[in-house]
Amino acid sequence: MGPAEVTLREVRDTDLPLFHAYMSDPESVRMAAFTAEDPDDRAAFDAHWARIRADSSVVLRTVLADGxxxxxxxxxxPEGDRQVMYWIHRAxxxxxxxxxxxxxxxxxxxxRPLHAGAAADNTGxxxxxxxxxxxVTGKDRNFANARGELTDELLFTLG
Structure with a gap:
């Protein structure tokens, strides 16, 4: 069996419970570091996703592997400081x-350009x-909600 086919599609309402489960997994949250203040807060998660899904400047996709x-x-x-984000279920x-x-x-x-940030110790x-x-175009040290402490962050740019 070869590698899975990875595709993107529009986010559906039915994806949100899965996203919440993935994005509140304690090990995943710790690795990501810069997360919501309380990843378990479903009401805050739903409000955040409703807000970003309503923003026409935001591009959101569901990641599928073999469907x-x-x-x-x-x-x-904002233009000039567009950021990429991704979250893959720990499994x-x-x-x-x-x-x-x-x-x-x-x-x-x-x-372009597009920017991204990652905890410096998030090797993946x-x-x-x-x-x-x-x-890497910079380094920073910011408070990471998931760790409850200042955490080194690498700042990236794709030109």
Whole structure:
């Protein structure tokens, strides 16, 4: 059996319970570091997703691997400071899904530059960004809700 086919599609209402489960997994939250203040707060999650889904400048996609919902990816932010984000369910880490999803997203959203940030010790996310052509353009140290402490962050740009 070969690698899974990774595709993107529009986010559906039925994806949201899965996204909430994925994005409130304690190990995933710790790795991501810069997360919602309380990832378990479903009402805050729903309000956030309603707000970003209503914003026409935000590009959101559901990530599928062989037709199974495995995460989400998107582009958001004001012109000149557009950010990419992605979240893959921990059960699917290490299979190349995040890289494939980000590559598909970058092909669908041709605007540049795009920016991203990752906790400096999140080696998986750092590798995904580098594989997709992002380069480190800065470093920062910010409070990470998921860790309850200041955390080193790498800042990336794709020109």
């Amino acid at each position: 199974e919902v495995v995460g989400n990816a998107g582009v958001y932010g 699917h880490w290490g299979r190349g899904y995040a890289t494939a999803a980000l590559r598909a997203l970058l092909a669908a959203v041709p605007e 996310s750092v590798a995904v960004l580098r594989k997709c052509g992002f380069t």
